[in-house]
Amino acid sequence: xxSLQAVSKRYGTAIALAPTSIACEAGSTTALIGPSGCGxxxxxxxxxxxxxxxxxxxxxxxxxxxxxxSEKLRRRLGYVIQDGGLFPHLNCRDNVTLLARYxxxxxxxxxxxxxxxxxxxxxxxxxxxxxxxxxxxxxRQRIGLMRALMNDPPIVLLDEPLGALDPITRSELQTQLKxxxxxxxxxxxxxxxxxxxxxxxASSIALMRDGxxxxxxxxxxxxxxxxxxxxxxxxxxxxxxxxxx
Ligand SMILES: Nc1ncnc2c1ncn2[C@@H]1O[C@H](COP(=O)(O)OP(=O)(O)OP(=O)(O)O)[C@@H](O)[C@H]1O
Numbered sequence: 001x002x003s004l005q006a007v008s009k010r011y012g013t014a015i016a017l018a019p020t021s022i023a024c025e026a027g028s029t030t031a032l033i034g035p036s037g038c039g040x041x042x043x044x045x046x047x048x049x050x051x052x053x054x055x056x057x058x059x060x061x062x063x064x065x066x067x068x069x070s071e072k073l074r075r076r077l078g079y080v081i082q083d084g085g086l087f088p089h090l091n092c093r094d095n096v097t098l099l100a101r102y103x104x105x106x107x108x109x110x111x112x113x114x115x116x117x118x119x120x121x122x123x124x125x126x127x128x129x130x131x132x133x134x135x136x137x138x139x140r141q142r143i144g145l146m147r148a149l150m151n152d153p154p155i156v157l158l159d160e161p162l163g164a165l166d167p168i169t170r171s172e173l174q175t176q177l178k179x180x181x182x183x184x185x186x187x188x189x190x191x192x193x194x195x196x197x198x199x200x201x202a203s204s205i206a207l208m209r210d211g212x213x214x215x216x217x218x219x220x221x222x223x224x225x226x227x228x229x230x231x232x233x234x235x236x237x238x239x240x241x242x243x244x245x
Contacts, residue, residue: 002023004047007021009053015211018039028187029201031202044157044191046058060073077155077157080145080148084142084143120149138165138166154187156188158189160192177201188202199219
């Protein structure tokens with residue numbers, strides 16, 4: 001469903017992404033994890049058609065991404081960025097329904113979908129009438145999620161979608177997201193800094209460093225057969241509060 005062949009990106013002389021190949025099957029959830037600046041968002045933005053790679057090809061559902069078809073392909077994917085990426089001049093409902101209205105979907109169907117999604121991400125109806133600046137960071141992220149899921153896209157890309165949430169809301173939304181991801185045939189790639197979240201939400205984890213994927217597999221594979229010492233180091237560095245007791 002999503003396939004990258006030797007895709008790379010430099011900014012000046014700095015390598016944001018070394019030639020990278022990765023394939024994600026339809027219906028799978030893959031987590032990209034790694035330290036700040038290792039190229040996770042660059043990889044996601046390339047798949048979303050928002051960054052043009054220097055080399056390589058991106059194929060989405062059998063179609064190779066080009067400058068010509070990127071806008072059409074982008075409509076088939078939901079993309080959530082760290083702070084929600086909402087338009088500041090539109091209220092939250094208008095942010096969520098922008099594409100649906102542009103595509104002239106029936107108002108009743110739009111209203112029903114908004115209500116379903118608001119319940120799913122636990123956003124009160126009153127908050128939908130507010131502008132993004134009038135919400136907390138976590139609420140903005142949830143509106144961003146609603147917008148990405150509004151048209152039920154077959155591909156969902158999430159760049160740290162739960163980063164600004166408190167642990168209880170985060171855990172509740174992780175449970176909801178797992179249900180959403182289990183929906184038939186939806187292919188998901190999410191970026192996270194949290195190995196627990198990656199292992200809970202994704203069947204496959206791609207651990208990155210310095211613009212390359214060091215290892216891809218389940219948490220168990222990463223633990224039991226680390227490709228490099230760095231893999232074990234990265235997993236060990238995820239601190240659990242319990243040993244402090
Ligand atoms: N538009 C840009 N111009 C110049 N350099 C960039 C640009 N975007 C990203 N980079 C650089 O490319 C590298 C990879 O950045 P990227 O945003 O993909 O990292 P990341 O792994 O998502 O980091 P974080 O976890 O902090 O969000 C970094 O060194 C970053 O500074």
